Amino acid sequence: MDDIRRPDDMARITTEADAQAYIEEQIALVREQVGDKKVLLALSGGVDSSVVAALLIKAIGQQLTCVHVNHGLLRKGEPEQVIQVFRDEMKANLIYVDAVDRFLDKLAEVDDPETKRHIIGNEFIEVFAEEARKLDGIEFLAQGTIWPDILESEAGIKAHHNAGGLPEDMQFELVEPVRILFKDEVRVVGKALGLPDNMVYRQPFPGPGLGVRCPGAITRDRLEAVRESDAILREEFEKNGLAGKVWQYFTVVPDFKSTGVTDGKRTFNWPCIIRAINTTDVMEVTVEHLPAELIDHLVQRITTEVPGINRVLFDYTPKPPATVEYE
Numbered sequence: 001m002d003d004i005r006r007p008d009d010m011a012r013i014t015t016e017a018d019a020q021a022y023i024e025e026q027i028a029l030v031r032e033q034v035g036d037k038k039v040l041l042a043l044s045g046g047v048d049s050s051v052v053a054a055l056l057i058k059a060i061g062q063q064l065t066c067v068h069v070n071h072g073l074l075r076k077g078e079p080e081q082v083i084q085v086f087r088d089e090m091k092a093n094l095i096y097v098d099a100v101d102r103f104l105d106k107l108a109e110v111d112d113p114e115t116k117r118h119i120i121g122n123e124f125i126e127v128f129a130e131e132a133r134k135l136d137g138i139e140f141l142a143q144g145t146i147w148p149d150i151l152e153s154e155a156g157i158k159a160h161h162n163a164g165g166l167p168e169d170m171q172f173e174l175v176e177p178v179r180i181l182f183k184d185e186v187r188v189v190g191k192a193l194g195l196p197d198n199m200v201y202r203q204p205f206p207g208p209g210l211g212v213r214c215p216g217a218i219t220r221d222r223l224e225a226v227r228e229s230d231a232i233l234r235e236e237f238e239k240n241g242l243a244g245k246v247w248q249y250f251t252v253v254p255d256f257k258s259t260g261v262t263d264g265k266r267t268f269n270w271p272c273i274i275r276a277i278n279t280t281d282v283m284e285v286t287v288e289h290l291p292a293e294l295i296d297h298l299v300q301r302i303t304t305e306v307p308g309i310n311r312v313l314f315d316y317t318p319k320p321p322a323t324v325e326y327e
């Protein structure tokens, strides 16, 4: 499969009809490749793996096993949505792994950003490999590799194989049904497969998840403050028509406290930083200037609804000099 390339003259998939034709073509190819064998997929709930899951469920149904690992660093409601969409609605064979304690225990007191990323990445592979070992007769591994991943890996920018780190004894043949698609095409295909809009048009979310938005050593209470404030921000952006317009928006809760006052009593709590940015290529980003009333409303909601927060700050820094994420 590693030699499949996007044909130079392939037209961009932009319509439902284009997407349906692509889906039919891939269903036939997957059936031919896989036969009656079993396929395994790590389903994060991100756009690419979700589209691969929906496509493979259509092509091979119960021959596909999806594994969703909850590492505790997902956004509010994400694991629940994966279960609802794929297990309840699409009737997928889905294994849900609650690995929250395992990840958070490993990450406790680790404050170096690169070490945090390594722990999250390695632990993910370990949990996934453990689940794979429990299953019999899996011969294929499905992946949400997309065309820019191939181009970037060829250009030496990043290693694209998500499964690159699987142990030596676990080598599967790859099934990559969106390998020749650009991101916008993956979304059109996802929509045609019936995935919900908030899954298909989802903003970018880093692999290490909320872990990089809880700078320094992650504690459960500060992580919850990140998760709750992020949920409020997303809700308000949706209500105010900004969700599809702003490229990426999130909250960060840094590891320092400041004095505040609530109901006449002194508090000593964290600030919550809001970051909302626009970009086309992620090399350079600009800041979205939010309406004043929305800023006031966000400050009011986050300081009253999120335990541990007594201030809200806005990050108005473009990239460069700042990066998008804090770690």
Ligand code: XMP
Residues within 6 Å of the ligand: 204, 205, 206, 207, 208, 248, 282, 319, 322, 323, 324, 325, 326
């Ligand atoms: P930075 O912080 O490098 O972010 O300006 C650029 C874009 O990449 C996302 N990002 C990541 N995505 N794994 C990912 O899959 C990561 O480790 C990671 N770090 C940053 C970030 O959210 C932004 O969209």
